[in-house]
Structure formats: structure tokens, C-alpha cells
Amino acid sequence: YYAGFAGGRKSILPGVAGRETVMNNHKMMTAPGVGIGVVDGNRLSEEMVEAVEKFCPLHFILNCVSDSSKHIVRVVGGHWYDAWREGIATFRKYNFAPISRKADVVFLSAGGYPKDINMYQAHKALYMASRAVRPGGTLVFFAELAEGYGHKVFEEWARRGMTHDEVIAAFTADFRFGAHKLFYLAQLAKECTILLYSRAGEEDSRLMFCEKCDLTDTLPSLVRKYGEDFTSYVIPQAGIVLPVEE
Template structure:
């Protein structure tokens, strides 16, 4: 037997497995973290991708808006934001002429305390901070409609400034290809209707993890951001982190071109070859905040499915201290009761929240999911999981009733980050 320790909420869960059953332990590639973050940031600001040096873009007395991730996406904004503000000061931009807009997308508003935690006390004490709340329609301005029919409504707090600096981190995204880049604005700082129409394209098969070209969600987001960007100065600053929340590399420059460069590195860090698919995948989301609720947990589900056989099982460590994360997600699963029924309703009337029900349950057509979680047991069943359990041993026993004993196992301790793919023979 071999013992493993997987992240769970703010702590760890320990379990043991027969070593001969394990095909592979899937992990991120062990790149060294940045040792001198200030120097690395200075380098990319003054040697950006496809844009002039930052000192040729930003002028004294100008106004700058930063877009920052909310707490559901780990970006380490508290590490890089003080450095970015100090650099703006050196370029002649005063603290009172800068502010931060948190890109919530359709997530809940952050409290002031959460904002401080996200960017650090130094930054929070220096600049104004706002939430982009998608349902507050008076906060959004219209910039036209994309060729796919998405009305582009963008938050006013990034409209009346000289420069918008998009910050955040990049990981694979289950239907937009990759996070980061343009997503800071759309869906991050977009109105609910903008997000709703854009996300409706996730029903198309081309909307896939790790895909940009031909992906309708990604291409629609790019087109929407370009409509907003006409006559505006946008500058990207994105970080790539490892599973320990350490910054491995930073990228800056043109919103689209710098993002594509960063995505090549993301594939190297998070992509992982496996020799075969497993009967059982055991995965952790990576702990808080990635397992804060089912809404966030779903990203790990998508990655785990890449490593499991048809009709196999996934055992997922996910505390879900905030439950489902969406009443609409809960209600849709409970009311419709099957992946096919959920998809059929979305095709007729696509709604945010209900789309997450599709994202979660469509994966159940390939594998059965067993949660090691604090999620309410009745809720877990109503959301079409095989069940929620206190321990790995209970979850494994339940899984083996359905798929048989002694199946081969792939372990994914960094499940929200790693994207397994079969080795080419």
C-alpha cells in the first residue's frame, strides 16, 4: 500500500492504495518559480509582446484601470499588484488616478474584506476598488453586437480611462479553451446578457478545453473585446502559477498575442501525457478556493474525465463549503433529472446557472462521480452525483460496486490544473 495526501478545502485528506493498481500520478511539470518577481515584471513591462514598452504607452497624469480576478480564481494579485502600482507611480500616474475593477463575471459580489485579501492591504489602501456585478444594468455601456449575435455590454469603470490593464492568471478552460487574456473583460466585466449569449455557444462541440481556433466561445469573446477596444489602450499582464500557487512566469503586451504566447507555456506546465485511460480517476481540485462549491469543482471534473475510460469512475476530493454555488444549478438538476433533458432545455432557452448544470452532468455520460465532500448528501444525489462521502474508502467501495474491484487508477492531486492526454503510439 502507498499513502497519498490530497488537498481538501483549507486542509488535507489522506488515503492509501495498492501501488500496483496505479497507472500514473498526473502532476504539473516542475518548473522553477520566479525568484525575483519585481525584476520579472519589469522585464515584461518594458519588453512586452507586440506592443511598445510600457513607458512609451503610459504618460504622466493619465488614468489607469486595472482588472483583477475575484477569489474564485487564484492569481496572486497581492504579489504583483503592488509592483504594478509602483511602476505606474514611476511613470507619473498618481494613486488617485488608478482604480481596480474585480472581474466577477456572473459570480457573487466580493466583500471589502475579500477585496483586501485579493490585492493586499497596501494596494487596497491606495486605490479605489469596485465589483463588476453583471446584474446591475446601470453599470454597463453598449459597444455593439458580435457577428454571432452577442450584445457587448461592458462595465463603466473601465470605460473612462486612458489605459486598461488586464491582469489575472491562465489555466485551461473547459469551453473557452483557456482562461486569462480577453476573459478579464468578457465575461469578467460584462453584463449578464452578454455572458448569457456568449456562453450559449458552449453547447457546440468545437467549444472545447485547450482550443482557440474554431472555438465559438473564444472567437466571440475576442470579437466582443475588440468592439470595446476601438480607440482604447488595452495592456495584458498575466501570470502562470503552479499547484502551490507560486508564480512560474509572467507575460505582458497585446491582449491577444501575449495571451497566445502564454497559452503555449500553459500547455507545457499543465498538459500531461498518460499511457492509458484508467478505470478509476482519483482527483483533488487542489483545495480552497478551487473546491469552494460545485460550480468551481466542475473544472476539475472536466480534467478528470480526460483520463477515465467510458463507464469508469471518478472519485473527487472537493469540500464544497459553499454548497453548489448556484441555486439555478441545483434547481435545474433536480427538476430535469438527466443530462439529455438539461441539454434539450438549454437549446431552447439558454440561461446562466442552468448552463453549469449541463457542464456538470454531461460528464456523467462518460463516468460516474463519487465525491469526498461536505456537500449535503441529498443535494449531491439531486445533482446526479453517485453520492457524497466522508472518506475515500467509502467512496472507493461505492465505486467498486458499480465498476468492479481492483481497477487501474490514475491519480490527479492537482486536478483543477492538469489536463491529461493519451500518449501518441
Template sequence: MKVTLAYGRNGLSVNVPSYSTVIEPTHLEPIENDHEAVLRALRNPRGTKPLRELVKSSDRVVIVISDITRPTPNQKLVPWILEELTHVPLENVTIINGLGTHRDQTREELCEMLGETIVDTVRIINHHCQEKSELTHLGTSSFGCEVYLNKEYVEADFRIVTGFIEPHFFAGFSGGPKGIMPGIAGIETILTFHNAKMIGHPLATWGILDNNPLQEMTREINTFCKPDFLLNVALNGEKEITQVFAGELAEAHGIGCSFVKQHAMHKCDQRYDVVITTNAGYPLDQNLYQAVKGMDAARMIVRQGGTIICAAECSDGMPAHGNFIKILEMRESPKKILEMIEDPSFQMFDQWEAQRLAMIQEWADVYLYSTLPDESAQIAKITPTKDIEQTLSELKGKYGSEMSIAVLPLGPLTIPYVEE
């Protein structure tokens, strides 16, 4: 049967055996009139007063957004927030692009994310986690690090954070407090959040909030300078808004996580020999670093010693910025990379993604269909493939003619799991 995988902007069709199990999130129709739905949420928020009543006309307002590697529809959300804040002069508003450790966005990318009108009329800054002059020290975390957040965020009179909620492979769910931590945190704080012990914790995984150390830390860091208002959304496979969550950070995010868990988590009765996955297409599959999420979703249901085939366009490369490539080049095997990262003396930003990739590779073989040159895939200890159907045919020699196959066309937008 033919299956369309979310790949880049246009998708990728592949033929798989008819007995393959295709796993997708429960399809939800987009919410009726998303503009009105968002305005209703801003006017009837959870756990706090309506947004307009909370903000004075003299307030310096910051709106924290997620960067271009996330599909948050900020081209809609930000103008609609400003529609509620017409009493605030635009010169009093700053949008902070929550890059975490990622690269700056170009003007063209910001226009894609926010619309040209917003880019031309509202001040926008890219967060720089390593620039001490752009950070404020707020104290010491119980997790053993100093807490630094973006200075303009801390000094603002009113703080709004946006985002979208999906299962997350470290923190249980995205959105909510993650917009601030690691979105606009300092590098020292981010490194602790992503250290080997945290990433390797058995409860630091998809769909788990309680006793998940990363979720506990992001919540704690938010208490040092809490956002005054949250606006998060849920999205379907077409990246359309299916529900809106607004108000007090913890209450609104908790309701959102419960909603998403109902529709995005899928219980399976067995593990599979082969799992074909994606990273949900553009903008999520822009680079291999991000595509690790789709591989990790597949890891949830592939058997030990099985095979993961990931289709991710990687139009932005590995990427070239950051330390991901450097770390992958430092050792000759996933096992050696894990040993290096788990050494308490080792600390380098981006190690968390290399660690998770190595954990996946220690569990299963990984193939990659992408636009990356073969050498790039090989640096990552991944086997490149130019033909998924041919790779499936070759794998029959390993697993037999009736090898079990699962397909995740939307990658980490569906999180399958097996109760064991």
C-alpha cells in the same frame, strides 16, 4: 501509496493502490523575486510601450481583476501595478471585480484578495451583469447577441486587465480576453457565450484556442472596447508565480498560453476505469459549481462507463446564489437536463455548468467527497462518499481487482488527454 489531494485549505491524504498513475503538472519553481519580475514585465511589455509611459497623470484608470473563485495573486499584482503608476492619484483609480455572473465579494473577501491597504485606499466596485444602468451597449456581436460591458470600464481613459492563465474547460485557456468577457460583460452577452451550442461544441475544451467558438467570441467582444494593457501570470501547484506576461492583449496572452500548455497538459497512453480528481483546493473548490472543472479534467481520461471521484470541499455550498441548483432540480436525470438545455427555447444563466456536469455524467459515474450534505449531492445526481478509500474498495466489485486508477491531485491544474 499515500497521495495528498488539494482539498480546501489543508489538503486531504488518501491511500490508493501502489500501481495507480499519479498525474501532476510539471513542477516549476516560483520565479526568482516575483516583485522584480512583474515590474520588469510592466517596463518591458510585449507589443506596446511600458505601462508608465502609456498612462497620463490625469487619466481615469480601471484595473479589472478576477473574483475570489480564481487564485490570481491580485494582492501582489495590483499594488505592483500602482507602484508603476505613482504619478496617477489614487482617487483616479477604480478596481472592478470581474464577477461575471457570480455573487458580490464581502469586504473580508476583498481584503483577502487585495490586502487591506488597497481596500482602504482604492475605490473597488463589484461588477453586476444584470444591472443595465451599470452597463454600456457597444453594438452587435457576429455571434448573434448585443454586446454590453461594464460602464465604468468603457468610460475609463486607461484599462488594465489582470488574470492568471491555466487550461480552461470551455475556452481552451483562461486569462487574457476572458477577464473582460465574461468577467465584466452583461448577462445577455454572457448567455450567448455560454449557450448550449457553444458549450457542446467539440472544440470548446481544454487547451484548444484555434477554432474554439468560445475563445473566438471572447476575443471578438474584447475588440469592442479593448483593454489597453494586460498583466497575466502562470502559477504552480502552490499558487506561486512561475512566469509573467504583460503588454498587448493578444500577443502577451498567446505567449502565456504556449508556456502553460508546455507544463500543464499531460499525454496519457490509455483511459482509466477510475479517476480521482480535485478542483485544486481553495479558492477553486469553494463550491460544486466550480468543482465541475475538476470533474471535466478527469473526464478527459476516464473510460466511457468508468467512475470519477472528485474531492472538493465546497465551503460555499452549491452555491446558494445563482440558478445552478434550480436547473439541476428541474429534471430527474443528466440526460433529461441535457435535453432541456439543448432546447433552443431554454435560456437561463448558469445553464452552462449544469450542461457540462450532465455531459460528464452521461460519460461516467460521479462520486463527490465534500462538506456538502448528501441531499445537495443528490440534487446534482452525484453519489456522495464519506470515504474515498472505501469507495475504491467497493468499485473493485465493478471493475475487478486490477482496476486501472489515475489520480489528479491538483485537478484542472493538470489536463491529461488521450490521443484517439
């Protein structure tokens, strides 16, 4: 998702590219201008486009676009770049959610199985929903996480028990694919509180920079923190809905 949008050029890079090429491309995920919903000026995405243009031309693509209810709303096909950009335009229409301001609290779900099978997969929903929460706000994340972390390197880094700043510094100095999930969680947890309702235990939740929550006390605690008139959004399919502040 740091490539901005799926589809199109990703059939080649990372699709059929070598590991070294993929890793070098993904190292740019922390560069300015790189992030979900952005392709113009996104260095990581632009390198993917360059890979198709210079090394492995695509003759035809067929991509599907779904809405937040998981219904396919359009199928785009044809020239790999033009059809892909058409798909982006459709995605924006159905899955960009305009908001007038960022809220105190965002209640979100990754969308159920298999999107919340582990934190490695479910994290995308947190990343997208964070666009709707204000600094100092709270994300209340519902994700089963039946398989825990979901990636060996991610878990190894988490179990080091580093602070937010230590994770950010370590990852910046030594890019490791898999550890990028902990890097993003550390960045996010510096900006807001993440309450996690899942199968994950209290210790694993803490190591992922989340606080395991009990639903019986969640709402009262939010009222105590922000007042009875706190602002909020509810995003049931947070992995495919991108809040956009207007």
C-alpha cells in the same frame, strides 16, 4: 474554461461587457469545438477576440501563469494577443499532463479551499479530470462543498429532480447561465460514475448526478467493479491540470 484558456481577451469579454453580450457569448458553450484547452476553432473564444479587435482595443496586458503547485512560473506582458498566446504556451508546458491511455478510475481534488467551496466552483476540476477517465469508468471526487451548490439557478434546476436526458434537453432548449453546471454534470454522469466525498448530503449529491461515497468502502467497491489490477490516476490539483491523451 469553455473559452479554452483564461487571460488576454477575457479582460474585455466577459470582463467589462454588458450582461446581454456575455450571455449571448456563453450560449455557444455547447457548440462543437468549444472546450477547455482549445482556442483555435473555438467559436466562443474567437468572439472574445473579435470583441477586443473591433470594439474595445487593449493596449497592454499582464497575465500570470501558475503550475499545479500554485507557483507562478511566468508573467507575460505586452500586446494583448501575442502575450496571451505566450501564456498559453507556458500553461501547456507546465499544466498539460500527457497520458498514454484513459484509466478505469481517476481520484481527484479541486485543490482545497476556495476552489472546492461549492460545486459551482469545484466542477471545473471534474470537467478537466474527465479527460483521463474511460467511458464506463469512475471519478472519485474529493471536494468539501461547504456552501453546497454555490449558485441559485444551478440549485433550482438540480432540485427539479430531472434525469440526465431531461436536463440536457431543457438546457439545450432554454439556455440559463448557472444551469450550465448541471448540464455538464448530466453529460458527464452519462459517461461515467461520479463518487463524491464531501459535506454534501446524499440527496444533494444525487441531484448533482453524483453518488455520496464512504471512504471505507470506496476502494473495495472499485476492486469489485474493475478487478484488483484496475488502472487509475491521482490528480490533487485537478482544476489546473489537463490530462492529454497521446
